[in-house]
Amino acid sequence: MRPMLSMMGKLCSLAVLLLSVGAKAQTQSTETKPPEEVRTFFLTNVTDARDARDIENDLRNVLPRAVVYYANMQGAITVRGTADELAQAEKTIADLDRKRKVYKITYSIAETDGGKPVGTQHVEMILPTGSKTVIKQGNRVPIVTGSADKDNGAASSQVQYLDVGLNIEASLEGSGDALRLRTEVEQSNIGDEKSGIGAQDPVIRQTQLEGWSMLTPGKPTLLGALDIPGTTRHEEISVVSELVK
Numbered sequence: 001m002r003p004m005l006s007m008m009g010k011l012c013s014l015a016v017l018l019l020s021v022g023a024k025a026q027t028q029s030t031e032t033k034p035p036e037e038v039r040t041f042f043l044t045n046v047t048d049a050r051d052a053r054d055i056e057n058d059l060r061n062v063l064p065r066a067v068v069y070y071a072n073m074q075g076a077i078t079v080r081g082t083a084d085e086l087a088q089a090e091k092t093i094a095d096l097d098r099k100r101k102v103y104k105i106t107y108s109i110a111e112t113d114g115g116k117p118v119g120t121q122h123v124e125m126i127l128p129t130g131s132k133t134v135i136k137q138g139n140r141v142p143i144v145t146g147s148a149d150k151d152n153g154a155a156s157s158q159v160q161y162l163d164v165g166l167n168i169e170a171s172l173e174g175s176g177d178a179l180r181l182r183t184e185v186e187q188s189n190i191g192d193e194k195s196g197i198g199a200q201d202p203v204i205r206q207t208q209l210e211g212w213s214m215l216t217p218g219k220p221t222l223l224g225a226l227d228i229p230g231t232t233r234h235e236e237i238s239v240v241s242e243l244v245k
Contacts, residue, residue: 034082034083035083036080036081036082037083038079038080039078039079039089039090040078041089041093042074042076043076043093043097045097045098045099046075046097047075049072051130052070052075053070055092056069056070056077058096059077059089059092062088063079063085065085066080066081067079067080067081101129102127102128102129102243102244103126103127103172103179103217103241103243103244104125104241104244105124105125105127105170105172105181105239105240105241106122106123106124106241106242107123107183107185107237107238108121108239108240109121109122109123109166110235111235112233112234112235113233114232123137123168125168125170126244127170127171127172128172129172129173129174129175129179133170133171134167134170135166135169136163136165136166136167137165137166138164138167138188139164140162141162141190141202141204142159142160143159143160143161143162144158144159163188164188164190165187165188165189166186166187167185167188168184168186169183169184170182170183170184177216179214179215179216180213181213181241182212183209183213183239184208184209184210185208185209185210185223186206186207186209187207187226188205188207189205190203190205205228207226207228209224211223211224215240215241216241217241217242217243218241220238220239221238222237223239224236225237
């Protein structure tokens with residue numbers, strides 16, 4: 001009988017010890033967990049929703065345990081987290097919520113014909129970093145693409161318009177000596193011959209230049225050269241950037 005009582009006493013002591021250790025660990029876990037707060041940060045420079053979403057995603061990557069919410073109508077980001085997480089969120093937003101630099105981008109298209117200078121055309125655009133601008137100069141040419149019969153049996157032509165001339169699409173990233181420009185230049189004209197498909201269908205001659213370039217403000221950068229198909233004309237395209245604000 002005594003051995004059994006002794007055994008029961010040891011089991012009770014072990015159970016009390018385990019409960020005590022568990023209660024102590026739970027108390028320490030509760031005491032060491034930092035309290036959470038909620039804070040709203042209003043964006044002062046970033047107004048585009050896509051840029052604000054980028055900041056929201058960056059915060060979620062930097063602070064995976066915090067709760068981040070972007071309110072589009074208020075232009076604000078709300079963060080729920082610890083004091084350290086809120087401090088990190090404030091620093092991250094301050095680094096990303098900055099005014100975009102604005103540059104004047106000038107394209108120069110120098111044309112020669114048979115090796116003789118003809119003239120230089122300048123195209124200027126105001127382009128903030130992180131944005132895109134498209135300039136089109138030329139004509140819209142009607143092209144008959146098909147025909148359809150009306151209810152009375154008469155044929156109706158279907159016409160599509162093509163942009164013929166000079167098209168420039170530019171987007172800008174970075175700043176200062178790390179300024180990167182993506183350019184797409186398309187030069188097209190109408191050939192003298194017909195396509196042979198239809199009496200009214202012209203041949204559209206087209207050349208295209210596309211790529212990224214590193215720019216140094218104030219210094220011209222040669223992007224490339226184009227030979228205009230069907231002619232003896234040659235064009236060299238260069239660009240220069242200038243900080244506006």
